[in-house]
Amino acid sequence: MAIIGTAAGVPFTALPPSGNGPAPLVVTWHMMDAPCTDAAFAAALPMADVAAWRVHLGMPWCGSRSYPEGYELSRRDPMMLYVDPVVRQAVDEFPAALADLRERFPITDEPIGVVGASLGGAVALTVTASGIVPVAALAVVNAAIRASSVVELVAGLSEQPYPWDDDSRTAADRLDFIARAADLHGTPVLVVSGDEDYPAFRADAAALAAAVPKARLTTVPGLAHPLAERPGDQPAPQTPPARTVDAAITDWFAAHLAT
Secondary structure: OOEEEEEOOEEEEEEOOOOOOOEOEEEEEOOOOOOOOHHHHHHHOOOOOOOOEEEEEOOOEOHHHEOOOHHHHHHHOOHHHHHHHHHHHHHHHHHHHHHHHHHHOOEOOOOEEEEEEOHHHHHHHHHHHHOOOOEEEEEEEOOOOEHHHHHHHHHHHHOOOOOOOHHHHHHHHHOEOOOOHHHHOOOOEEEEEEOOOOHHHHHHHHHHHHHOOOEEEEEEOOOOOOOOOOOOOOOOOOOHHHHHHHHHHHHHHHHHOOO
């Protein structure tokens, strides 16, 4: 049964392993698209056969921390008022949340697994690259692998070119994990890409898989960008593509996560 709560102020949905006993930890960060809450992401990717505590953390600006002004800010400046602050907050609040989770649940000391989808993928990649916690394996799904791809996508929707400057380019460089592939410290990375995802995201997924020595690219037929039906703020039955993603990630952690 899912455990709902907050850890150091961060909303979470935790799915215990069989028996509720000591086990490794897998942490996830969801999409800003559907599924866009921790509970909805837990339903889309429960990883039920992973012998670990699966803790789905809520992203900033989503769910109980919904930020109505966020949409307007993302259109006004998608790099400096959206991508950079959302990822930065999620990463900054993670160490305290992790410490709280370790006190609350019988989580073993082994390196953790991390999962991120869309902008949550940038969070998972940043956590792994930062070295703030040992990471045994990483999986990303339709991920924001290069911030510039997100910015150009949002700018394209508004039909206005993005006015890059030194600050925004510096921020984007911090979130370019093709250029920063060496910073992932050789972590095994599963790169899941929907064959109907945005073209730039698909290209970035292939480039990341090619740049990381222990990476595997898995392409999922019929998967567009979201992993659930929109709006995706409530738990819902798995879609067939999400079931395929769930199985791929489950197999990945079975191979790479200590149990």
